[in-house]
Amino acid sequence: MFDIVRITVKGIFRDRVFHGILMAALLLPLIPSISQLSMRQVTELSVTLSLSLISFILLLLAVFLGGTSLWKDMERRYTFSVLSLPITRTTYLLGRFFGVALFLLITAAVLGFVASVVVTIVAGNFPPDRPVVWNNIYLCVLFDAFKYILLLAVAVLFSTVSTSFFLPIFGTISAFLVGSASQQVYDYVHSSSGQVLSPLVRQAATALYYVLPNFSAFDLKVNAIYGVPLSTGGIVLTVCYLVVYAAVLLSVAAIIFSKREMK
Amino acid sequence: MNAIEISGLSKTFKGKRFTRVEALKNLSLTVGQGEIFGFLGPNGAGKSTTIKTLMGLIEPSAGSACIMGIDISSPKARRRVGYLPENPAFYDYLSAEEYLAFVGTTFGLDPELLAKRSEEVLKQLELWEARKRPMRSYSKGMVQRVGLGQVLIHDPDVCILDEPMSGLDPVGRALVKEIMLDLKKRGKCVFFSTHIIADVESVCDRVGIILKGELQSVERVEDIMTRGVVGYYLTLRDSGGGTTELYVPKDELSGALASVRDQGGEVTLIEPRRKSLEDFFLDIIKGRNG
Numbered sequence: 001m002f003d004i005v006r007i008t009v010k011g012i013f014r015d016r017v018f019h020g021i022l023m024a025a026l027l028l029p030l031i032p033s034i035s036q037l038s039m040r041q042v043t044e045l046s047v048t049l050s051l052s053l054i055s056f057i058l059l060l061l062a063v064f065l066g067g068t069s070l071w072k073d074m075e076r077r078y079t080f081s082v083l084s085l086p087i088t089r090t091t092y093l094l095g096r097f098f099g100v101a102l103f104l105l106i107t108a109a110v111l112g113f114v115a116s117v118v119v120t121i122v123a124g125n126f127p128p129d130r131p132v133v134w135n136n137i138y139l140c141v142l143f144d145a146f147k148y149i150l151l152l153a154v155a156v157l158f159s160t161v162s163t164s165f166f167l168p169i170f171g172t173i174s175a176f177l178v179g180s181a182s183q184q185v186y187d188y189v190h191s192s193s194g195q196v197l198s199p200l201v202r203q204a205a206t207a208l209y210y211v212l213p214n215f216s217a218f219d220l221k222v223n224a225i226y227g228v229p230l231s232t233g234g235i236v237l238t239v240c241y242l243v244v245y246a247a248v249l250l251s252v253a254a255i256i257f258s259k260r261e262m263k
Numbered sequence: 264m265n266a267i268e269i270s271g272l273s274k275t276f277k278g279k280r281f282t283r284v285e286a287l288k289n290l291s292l293t294v295g296q297g298e299i300f301g302f303l304g305p306n307g308a309g310k311s312t313t314i315k316t317l318m319g320l321i322e323p324s325a326g327s328a329c330i331m332g333i334d335i336s337s338p339k340a341r342r343r344v345g346y347l348p349e350n351p352a353f354y355d356y357l358s359a360e361e362y363l364a365f366v367g368t369t370f371g372l373d374p375e376l377l378a379k380r381s382e383e384v385l386k387q388l389e390l391w392e393a394r395k396r397p398m399r400s401y402s403k404g405m406v407q408r409v410g411l412g413q414v415l416i417h418d419p420d421v422c423i424l425d426e427p428m429s430g431l432d433p434v435g436r437a438l439v440k441e442i443m444l445d446l447k448k449r450g451k452c453v454f455f456s457t458h459i460i461a462d463v464e465s466v467c468d469r470v471g472i473i474l475k476g477e478l479q480s481v482e483r484v485e486d487i488m489t490r491g492v493v494g495y496y497l498t499l500r501d502s503g504g505g506t507t508e509l510y511v512p513k514d515e516l517s518g519a520l521a522s523v524r525d526q527g528g529e530v531t532l533i534e535p536r537r538k539s540l541e542d543f544f545l546d547i548i549k550g551r552n553g
């Protein structure tokens with residue numbers, strides 16, 4: 001599997017889509033000047049902008065690399081030459097997944113480093129009221145990467161059932177939008193104002209909340225921007241959630257991919 | 264142990280709107296080690312379907328097959344196999360050298376052996392100059408040769424080639440034939456599909472002819488050649504010293520020889536006139552269709 005991870009990462013580094021998306025990272029150094037436009041909380045603003053930009057870049061990478069990886073291999077008929085090697089389909093699928101996942105982590109690390117330089121510069125010029133809590137910022141970037149690794153598993157699953165480019169890309173984007181909103185919907189449904197809804201709607205919303213991936217659990221932006229302390233329990237739980245949920249998605253994907261005919 | 268054993272293999276494709284294509288019907292076939300087997304049939308006969316099933320790319324609807332004694336349902340069956348897909352395509356962002364290194368690693372070659380084999384194969388296939396260029400810059404013939412590199416890199420016991428000569432120029436075709444004969448000399452099994460009769464005639468030990476998903480006949484190429492003799496060309500020197508040529512049908516050979524002797528002539532050359540493999544092939548196709 002390691003060989004497949006390696007050629008996957010190599011492939012991404014040589015991919016045009018990746019080069020295009022990385023152009024967006026060139027916006028990071030512009031953040032100090034943009035942040036200065038705000039009169040107050042310049043440092044907080046620069047942290048917010050940096051984290052949002054990183055998040056956006058990781059989102060694009062997860063959707064496009066995840067949604068197209070297996071699909072493209074089948075479309076371009078690479079699967080004939082590769083799946084006839086003495087490896088199982090599951091090995092191939094996991095190799096592809098971990099390759100992209102590793103790449104997301106590398107990108108997050110590099111962008112996180114650039115962002116920390118940016119924020120340091122801003123904080124030097126505009127000392128914030130509260131000191132910057134670096135650990136929270138780093139954790140926020142890491143959990144952002146985790147979030148998109150989970151989204152990547154969704155994308156890989158879509159990729160195994162699809163014969164076109166459409167489903168993996170748009171399916172993944174929809175899953176992301178719904179999965180990001182599900183916490184809010186759940187909270188609303190269970191709030192006092194949500195009681196006006198019919199019980200059926202409330203049950204359906206609750207069921208969806210448990211079935212769909214919950215991406216908002218990975219969002220630590222508030223903690224990073226305002227230095228709100230993190231709960232260790234919550235972090236451990238989120239990591240467990242990632243592992244279990246991704247394992248389920250990948251198992252289903254592996255079963256489908258193993259049965260799929262390469263014609 | 265046979266290199267390839269296929270028994271009762273069938274494949275039905277389910278198409279759109281409940282259409283079904285019986286691409287392969289109850290195919291049984293064995294191919295021995297050290298044998299070159301040609302799988303001959305017109306386009307759409309079911310050759311690629313057979314080969315993809317052997318390689319685990321598609322699931323058979325019925326029947327089973329083993330390669331070197333291992334059932335094809337296990338990825339282990341592919342350990343000792345080199346496979347060349349029809350019109351192959353490879354990760355175009357890798358160079359031939361990187362790709363062969365990847366393939367060799369999946370076959371478990373250690374790095375030292377891999378580097379040695381990679382150099383040999385790239386040189387043999389005349390890809391050495393281009394080995395560091397990404398494959399997206401390769402011509403069709405070069406891509407086909409990378410495919411042969413994938414077949415050869417781990418020195419497999421069984422080579423399964425789907426239309427290996429297609430897309431190659433005459434030099435490339437000659438190279439493929441040379442490689443196949445070399446593999447045979449080293450005791451390897453080569454199973455290849457083709458729709459070109461001349462390919463079979465020049466290298467194969469046996470040929471299987473497939474038509475509309477059904478295996479029609481399996482013959483030794485040698486046998487077709489001898490059985491196919493329909494008559495002889497005789498070159499004669501008569502008593503005066505002049506030479507003449509004479510055609511005699513197969514059954515009349517001994518009579519003709521006797522009469523030549525009686526007239527004091529001398530037979531200097533007897534050449535058999537064969538029905539070619541092509542005639543044999545066309546007879547089968549016509550026989551089944553007509």
Ligand SMILES: Nc1ncnc2c1ncn2[C@@H]1O[C@H](COP(=O)(O)OP(=O)(O)O)[C@@H](O)[C@H]1O
Nearest residue numbers: 263276284286305306307308309310311312313
């Ligand atoms: N994926 C598929 N779906 C439906 N029919 C198929 C599919 N692949 C092949 N066929 C049909 O199966 C038959 C055999 O095809 P194939 O094995 O590719 O032939 P060959 O390689 O001998 O030219 C053809 O009639 C072809 O149309």
Ligand SMILES: [Mg+2]
Nearest residue numbers: 310311312349
């Ligand atoms: Mg074919």
